[in-house]
Amino acid sequence: MTAEQIQGLERFYRGNLMNSLTGFKSLSLLGSVDSDGLPNLAVFTQIFHIGADPPLVGVLFRPAAPGMHSLANVKQTGCFTLNHVPLGSEEKAHWTSARWTESEFAAVGFTPEYLPGFPAPFVAECPVRMGLCTAEIIPIPLNGTTLVVGRVEHIFFPEDCREADGFVNLAEAGIMAGTGLDGYARVSEIRRFTYARPGLRPQPLGSGPGADG
């Protein structure tokens, strides 16, 4: 299908198609708070690793619309949390995307959790989560989206899912992947490989089901 054919598609059909074709995504609840202390929670999938030294994470925000508070909160308070959605919480996570007038925590049934000195709420039900401070805000004029680069200040994960070299097995932690605008994917198995070198086939790494060498 060409650009011209894509452009000719009905709007919602095109949205579903293009959102699913970019591949699987992170799937996180973004916790934030406004300057009056009202907590907000919204499901996000456009999250990506920018660097490990310093630890930086990027989040792409859609153009602001009525009822969307996350970006305004991040700009006001300079911090937010990312809480990866675990298996079994996908329905509630999806429900946060409704245009609630009250806080999504109470509305859909997630529990806010706070760290001293860090205003944005974490989600108690999510075993893998991070707290971030805004390091840079980059507008993307092409379509009105905004890239927020966050500096990682706090991380939490189940210790028994961490492998000896620092890798955290998100499948063992029960974390889901996102796909499209409304898809929640179960990950059943992770294979890792050794550092790749020319002329030497990569070998399985770690203790997962794919590891035989």
Add this chain to the structure above:
Amino acid sequence: MTAEQIQGLERFYRGNLMNSLTGFKSLSLLGSVDSDGLPNLAVFTQIFHIGADPPLVGVLFRPAAPGMHSLANVKQTGCFTLNHVPLGSEEKAHWTSARWTESEFAAVGFTPEYLPGFPAPFVAECPVRMGLCTAEIIPIPLNGTTLVVGRVEHIFFPEDCREADGFVNLAEAGIMAGTGLDGYARVSEIRRFTYARPGLRPQPLGSGPGADG
């Protein structure tokens, strides 16, 4: 774990930890070509949806290092392809990350495929793929990475994985997710939900295993 503790970790340990904590990722082979016509292929995970109208996709490139040609090629020719990694191709996909002096296509055993008038090579073994032209290049000075925004020019996917509303089921297409620096994840099941509204629990959508309403 706090920012200070993360900063104190050994470099490779921190890289594994931070790369895995951002959640599951797209997993694609980025095809490009230099001005002499030499094709290049490299595995990428920092790929995200920027918009559907016009269709825009973002790819984050790490700071250039010897033996890395993808970003230079994209800047030279203004185009590239993204080819999602299917189950069974993960070992070859990983092997493209070695510092080959020859083209990765021949070295690891993928087949380049060309469209008339579009110089960047597609990967014949990948059922879901897209061809893009560079729309904007955004340097991220914080750590020397580069965000390339690509305009989608061509898309290919298996028709029998496309649902009636345009959603393409990547699990049915056998597409994998990425995790961390060297993890390849099998997705076993996708649940979709109806458009979220306050006061009305989201209902299962589509024909997948989660659909009962």
